[in-house]
Amino acid sequence: MGRGELNARMLEAGRRLVAALVDSGVPRVRDLHRGFSYEIRSGLDHTSRAGQQSTAEINRAGSAQGDRAAVRPGTGAHVQEPARGSDSTAGTRSTNTFSEDRTHADGRDRFEISSDEARELYERVRDREPDFAGTGNSVIRVETSAGPAVVRFETGRSIETFVKHWLPEATAIRYGNECGVRTPRLLYAGTDPATGKDFMVMQYVPGQTRGNEDPELMNWLPDLLGQVKSIAARPLPAELAMDIPTWQRQMIQHADNAYHNLTPEHRARLDQLGLGPLSDYLRPDLSRAGEPTFFGHNDLYMGNLQFDPQGKPWILDWSCAGPSDPLYDAEFFLDRTLPPDHENLGPATDMWLDRLPLANPDVDAKAVIRTYRDLHDWREMAMVAAKVPRTIAEDPSKLDHWTFFYNLRLSRHSAPWPNLSRDEVTDMLRGWE
Numbered sequence: 001m002g003r004g005e006l007n008a009r010m011l012e013a014g015r016r017l018v019a020a021l022v023d024s025g026v027p028r029v030r031d032l033h034r035g036f037s038y039e040i041r042s043g044l045d046h047t048s049r050a051g052q053q054s055t056a057e058i059n060r061a062g063s064a065q066g067d068r069a070a071v072r073p074g075t076g077a078h079v080q081e082p083a084r085g086s087d088s089t090a091g092t093r094s095t096n097t098f099s100e101d102r103t104h105a106d107g108r109d110r111f112e113i114s115s116d117e118a119r120e121l122y123e124r125v126r127d128r129e130p131d132f133a134g135t136g137n138s139v140i141r142v143e144t145s146a147g148p149a150v151v152r153f154e155t156g157r158s159i160e161t162f163v164k165h166w167l168p169e170a171t172a173i174r175y176g177n178e179c180g181v182r183t184p185r186l187l188y189a190g191t192d193p194a195t196g197k198d199f200m201v202m203q204y205v206p207g208q209t210r211g212n213e214d215p216e217l218m219n220w221l222p223d224l225l226g227q228v229k230s231i232a233a234r235p236l237p238a239e240l241a242m243d244i245p246t247w248q249r250q251m252i253q254h255a256d257n258a259y260h261n262l263t264p265e266h267r268a269r270l271d272q273l274g275l276g277p278l279s280d281y282l283r284p285d286l287s288r289a290g291e292p293t294f295f296g297h298n299d300l301y302m303g304n305l306q307f308d309p310q311g312k313p314w315i316l317d318w319s320c321a322g323p324s325d326p327l328y329d330a331e332f333f334l335d336r337t338l339p340p341d342h343e344n345l346g347p348a349t350d351m352w353l354d355r356l357p358l359a360n361p362d363v364d365a366k367a368v369i370r371t372y373r374d375l376h377d378w379r380e381m382a383m384v385a386a387k388v389p390r391t392i393a394e395d396p397s398k399l400d401h402w403t404f405f406y407n408l409r410l411s412r413h414s415a416p417w418p419n420l421s422r423d424e425v426t427d428m429l430r431g432w433e
Helices: 003-023 027-032 034-049 052-064 115-125 169-178 217-233 244-260 264-273 326-337 345-355 365-384 388-394 398-411 422-431
Strands: 068-071 078-081 132-134 137-144 147-154 186-191 198-203 294-296 305-307 313-315 322-324
Touching (some): 115 186, 169 198, 217 326, 217 345, 244 365, 264 422, 294 326, 322 326, 326 345, 345 365, 398 422
Antiparallel strands (some): 068 078, 147 198, 186 198, 294 322
């Protein structure tokens, strides 16, 4: 018997032993140790497979983007060329349905709970008020056979965030889990065939969210950066690998396509503001050609962190995860967490750059961070225009809030950005309907 076959048999025997020990116990013991059994099985499986499942899933997701992988001459690096025409997300949604079998061809569990249990949970909570709410989705706590969990599903109201989604979120979560990142286990992912809405059942993580300007930021930021570094250490499959300018081009193209497909009311407000498509203000940085992207979260901020009872940060909401520039998450997190004059902004930025160095040390990191701040300024101004009139109608005092919001972002840009005074912004917002 060869060494490989012997190892495989030993691993299989280990899995069966764990299952037998748990399944033969009394019900209370079985329930208490279900999670422990899962961790052992996962460890054995990881030893034998070394992440093959997540890589294969990302390969398939990358192929479904409709983009063509090419090789940049002289570098040998895979570069993703954008698809011509409209930016399509076809093929990036989960294909798991209620009727899908929960096991792989080799008998391994695909999910921790069955499709029947997932259907019952989803149908029970889909009309309830959410315990937690995100952008375009609801999150409701439930109890499952695998322990405390949450059901997360799309709401009926579509919100344009102008952010490209690279692959199914369930695939990104699995990838994060296998990188050793502190993120909830995925218990089930599927699509309601009656509504077409995607939903997931995930491990519930007890703890709390924290607001911006958290006084403990500098104490837990090293932990978060360690997780970000672990994600970046996993290489992207060829189908999603590209250099920085190609990634930037696809991000800009997606935002432009979303801009041109806005409702007439939404577009009319941006026309009054004088805000055109993102490509009017940003171009890919061709000086970084050949510099590779890495796997990143792409939506990292305080609202997507959960702090457990020990104060450890967990990373949530992987819907935007995929190829990334190491400086993109840095700018997004720091700009949304600390105001420009905060005493910790400089030290936090330096810590980020020291712990996550660029592949090209000649890049002006702080200049790139400012460029991504421009991108997020554009995106935030374009996105919130959909809800500003409604919030002002509900509470007229919100007019001052939105005037400050737009004036702050416009005041830190010059031509070709819109040039409006504070009073002009106020008058414009009063006229939005």
